[in-house]
Amino acid sequence: MERSGQCVCGSVRYICVGEPERVTICHCLWCQRRTGTAFGAEVVFQEQNVSFSGLAPASYRHTSDESGRWLEVYFCPRCGSNLGFTLEAVPGVRTVPAGTFDDAAFLNTKHVKFRHVFARTRREWSELTSEVEVYERHFRPQWRKSAA
Ligand SMILES: [Zn+2]
Ligand SMILES: [Zn+2]
Numbered sequence: 001m002e003r004s005g006q007c008v009c010g011s012v013r014y015i016c017v018g019e020p021e022r023v024t025i026c027h028c029l030w031c032q033r034r035t036g037t038a039f040g041a042e043v044v045f046q047e048q049n050v051s052f053s054g055l056a057p058a059s060y061r062h063t064s065d066e067s068g069r070w071l072e073v074y075f076c077p078r079c080g081s082n083l084g085f086t087l088e089a090v091p092g093v094r095t096v097p098a099g100t101f102d103d104a105a106f107l108n109t110k111h112v113k114f115r116h117v118f119a120r121t122r123r124e125w126s127e128l129t130s131e132v133e134v135y136e137r138h139f140r141p142q143w144r145k146s147a148a
Helices: 029-035
Strands: 002-006 012-017 022-026 040-045 048-054 056-061 070-075 082-087 093-097 114-117
Touching: 040 082, 048 114
Parallel strands: 022 114
Antiparallel strands: 002 012, 012 048, 022 040, 040 093, 056 070, 070 082, 082 093
């Protein structure tokens, strides 16, 4: 089984071979900052099962203030899209961001194990509840290209 994906601008493409071990939804403050949103959603593969083509991803090594170990984050050198990370703590593993696959339909809870971590810093507004406004699309109709 091969699954492909890419960054926003398409300069970096990747192929993942085989099934992922799991999807980790990480609510830690580091993931909130690196993604700019409420949590990271990373698909966990063995490192040798992920290959890149096109532009080589740029990387940045961060030392965790939680564990003191490094995490190497990868991103497109052109558009800056998140392209996952490798970890000192778990050698041989590489994450691929769930939102970057060409077809992410295989990432469903029936097929893959999902795990939420660092829930202690989960943002209460990241859950769809009756307390927050929810729209299927943008709330401004004029933001839609067509009526489709
Ligand atoms: Zn890009
Ligand atoms: Zn995290």
